[in-house]
Amino acid sequence: MSKMKKTLLLLAAAIMVFTLAACSSSNNNSGNNATNSNSSGTSSNSDNSSKASGETVELSFWTLGNTNYEDLANQYMQDNPNVVIKIQNTGDQTAHHNNLTTALSAGSGAPDIFQLEIGFMERFLAAQNSFHNLNDLGAADVKANFLDWKWAQASSVDGSFQIGLPTDIAPTVAYYRTDLLEQAGLPTDPVEFSALIDTWDKFATVAKQFTDATGIPFVDSRDLIYNAVRDQADGQIYFDKESGEFIGNTNPQVKKAYDFTIKGIQEGWVANYALWAADWTQATNDGGFAVLPGPAWMLGNVKSNGPDSAGLWRIAQLPEGSGNWGGSFLSIPKQTKHAEEAYAFIEWMTSQEQQLKTFTVSGLMPSTPALFEAAEFKDHTDEFLGGQASAAEFASAAERVAPIYYGPLHDQTDSYIKEAIQNVQEKGADPQAEWDAAIQKIENLIKRS
Amino acid sequence: MATTAQTSVKTAVPKRRLSERKRDNLFAYLFISPFFIIFGIFGLYPILFTIYLSFFKWDALNPMKYIGLQNYQFVLEDSIFWTSFSNTLLISVMGTIPQLILALLIAIFLNSAFTKFKQAFRVLFFMPNITSIVAVALVFSAIYSNNGMGNWLLDIFGLDAVAWNSGWWGVKIAIATMIMWRWTGYNMVIYLSGLQSIPADLYEAARIDGAGRFQQMIHITLPLLKPFIIFTVMMSTIGSLQLFTEPYVFLGQSGTSSLRSEGITMVNYLYSEAFSNSFFGTAAATAVILLVFTIMFSMINMWASNKLGGDTEG
Numbered sequence: 001m002s003k004m005k006k007t008l009l010l011l012a013a014a015i016m017v018f019t020l021a022a023c024s025s026s027n028n029n030s031g032n033n034a035t036n037s038n039s040s041g042t043s044s045n046s047d048n049s050s051k052a053s054g055e056t057v058e059l060s061f062w063t064l065g066n067t068n069y070e071d072l073a074n075q076y077m078q079d080n081p082n083v084v085i086k087i088q089n090t091g092d093q094t095a096h097h098n099n100l101t102t103a104l105s106a107g108s109g110a111p112d113i114f115q116l117e118i119g120f121m122e123r124f125l126a127a128q129n130s131f132h133n134l135n136d137l138g139a140a141d142v143k144a145n146f147l148d149w150k151w152a153q154a155s156s157v158d159g160s161f162q163i164g165l166p167t168d169i170a171p172t173v174a175y176y177r178t179d180l181l182e183q184a185g186l187p188t189d190p191v192e193f194s195a196l197i198d199t200w201d202k203f204a205t206v207a208k209q210f211t212d213a214t215g216i217p218f219v220d221s222r223d224l225i226y227n228a229v230r231d232q233a234d235g236q237i238y239f240d241k242e243s244g245e246f247i248g249n250t251n252p253q254v255k256k257a258y259d260f261t262i263k264g265i266q267e268g269w270v271a272n273y274a275l276w277a278a279d280w281t282q283a284t285n286d287g288g289f290a291v292l293p294g295p296a297w298m299l300g301n302v303k304s305n306g307p308d309s310a311g312l313w314r315i316a317q318l319p320e321g322s323g324n325w326g327g328s329f330l331s332i333p334k335q336t337k338h339a340e341e342a343y344a345f346i347e348w349m350t351s352q353e354q355q356l357k358t359f360t361v362s363g364l365m366p367s368t369p370a371l372f373e374a375a376e377f378k379d380h381t382d383e384f385l386g387g388q389a390s391a392a393e394f395a396s397a398a399e400r401v402a403p404i405y406y407g408p409l410h411d412q413t414d415s416y417i418k419e420a421i422q423n424v425q426e427k428g429a430d431p432q433a434e435w436d437a438a439i440q441k442i443e444n445l446i447k448r449s
Numbered sequence: 450m451a452t453t454a455q456t457s458v459k460t461a462v463p464k465r466r467l468s469e470r471k472r473d474n475l476f477a478y479l480f481i482s483p484f485f486i487i488f489g490i491f492g493l494y495p496i497l498f499t500i501y502l503s504f505f506k507w508d509a510l511n512p513m514k515y516i517g518l519q520n521y522q523f524v525l526e527d528s529i530f531w532t533s534f535s536n537t538l539l540i541s542v543m544g545t546i547p548q549l550i551l552a553l554l555i556a557i558f559l560n561s562a563f564t565k566f567k568q569a570f571r572v573l574f575f576m577p578n579i580t581s582i583v584a585v586a587l588v589f590s591a592i593y594s595n596n597g598m599g600n601w602l603l604d605i606f607g608l609d610a611v612a613w614n615s616g617w618w619g620v621k622i623a624i625a626t627m628i629m630w631r632w633t634g635y636n637m638v639i640y641l642s643g644l645q646s647i648p649a650d651l652y653e654a655a656r657i658d659g660a661g662r663f664q665q666m667i668h669i670t671l672p673l674l675k676p677f678i679i680f681t682v683m684m685s686t687i688g689s690l691q692l693f694t695e696p697y698v699f700l701g702q703s704g705t706s707s708l709r710s711e712g713i714t715m716v717n718y719l720y721s722e723a724f725s726n727s728f729f730g731t732a733a734a735t736a737v738i739l740l741v742f743t744i745m746f747s748m749i750n751m752w753a754s755n756k757l758g759g760d761t762e763g
Contacts, residue, residue: 094724098724101509101510102509104509104510105509105510123508123510123727124510126508126510126511127508127510127511129511130510272595272596273594273595273596274594274595274614277590277591277594277595277597277614278590278591278594278597279591279594279595279596279597283596408727409726411725412721412725412726419615419709419710422614422615422709423615426595426612426614426615426616427612427615427616441529444527444528444529445726447523448523448527448722448726448728448731449726449728
């Protein structure tokens, strides 16, 4: 009899396990339904929660890379005792965004607040149903605080949908080495050098002059010089911002960037280094090139790649304008149950005062132009750059950036063009044939989309 | 707790109708169920979902759209897919055949009586296999960069520089050497255990009959190693059809999201369709096509090994 009992218990336990599993999945579903209904009626929900202020709200926050967001969150929690912020940080960009994709498509597991990097913006901007429109939560009121082009990166084309509030930006400048310019008899002062290369034609002339005089390539790599010209396109690069159609083969700026890079390769002033490769890193230190067109965060790479070249680098403005490469936004996925509280937190996070702290602690460039006038910002100098007021230089670059529409297939399209340029440089292929082949591959890609 | 009692009461009624034998069976199934549940969730379900997904257009975030066989048509008409197919075959031949020959030679060398420090050599040769592939690929990309060690060596011998990052053969040679470096030791260990299973008296008898070392190798070592050789060829074929990390890290250096057509393998193609382009439908179709290819190659392998000698199974 006791044996019978035991087997019964075992069986019951097994059944429990299965029923529990079933329960938890149905719980999830009902949870989702609750969130959905919440999102439609957020205002009423938040009224309740603000009335019952004793109740604590827990917000999960996925952050990316080196930031001071933990410190800011701690401070926010002190000021708002009813809010608990749980930060989960990673340095792996791809995993960070793929995890969100998984959570969104699974219908659960997304954080309340997500740090969205611009490189992955298009993927999520295409999934507006999964995110709160921050304009509905009050973002329209703070729009004027931010740089126009930065704001537009996280807006739908018509501007009605706002997926994220801007955090940091990364405008592009020209990093250059004074010792090498001196060798070629060129001016080394940032203002004079910027004036010397203020158009791309002048840039090419100076580049050729430099390489003829020293035998050293002027620009570090084909990819960065191509990016620098490409990013000055007028509002759109490969895809039309209204129709989304491919315009890369007719956009004059794309062709200009391609031809300019090819010209540099053929005249020998674009170095044959692949970006991020070990020999590129080494050349940064050893003076293998004079100019590196890169975004604000590239300064960190130049510093770590070229410890022996400290004090020799300066920043100049790029010819004809500036571009942007990188920077993040804070978004609120629809799965959250605390949209109002999450929004209050991110609005606070992206305010001028907090962005100034992030700049001083982590060196991230703020996206609020009013800060560019602040003394702590303007007077910030960098010994690696020979004491140049670097922040002010980045700020003037930031003010020269124009808003650009990328489109969901931007990266892939771009990599085909870069492949063509690489073939010309490394294999001596015919530029026109390579261009045609790249366009062919892009058209195939679009067909599959 | 109350529910437990209830369920046990409920289950108790049908329970009595089960015979002893049936109950034993039921328990057996219960005990093996963890594997099947986990396999079902993480193995079977993704496989079935992949096949289902291959008929849809999906970007993982918006609703799925049924498009029939169009994904297969896209993939099969895409020249980059066929490039990835021929790349996979070429790289696997370039990486596997010299590798297996080298592994066999090293194994014979280590097995010969006069080699000292056998243990140390075995460890050394096996080391690459347990080294992180990403680290390996990064070190190799330093060797095979435009101004790196590889071209420097070629320069010393008065040879022209090779475009390791974009040359049709350059990329393949670079990736094939990475595979060789990593797997030679692994196959060597398998051959070594094979060699040690060959009884020494066979060699003794051969020596008495006046056979030289070379003859011993051809007539004793190789025939008796046949099952081991077939095993390694099989594993290497399947492994190289799934080649991913080496080309991904080696060619992904430039920071661009695509892989150059000189080195892209079928799994790389699949990965970039899904995670760079967000074309999950065509990626799933590629996975199904890859499955068909893998089955085909395994069958060819099995047919060939049966042809070579039916007695190899034991």
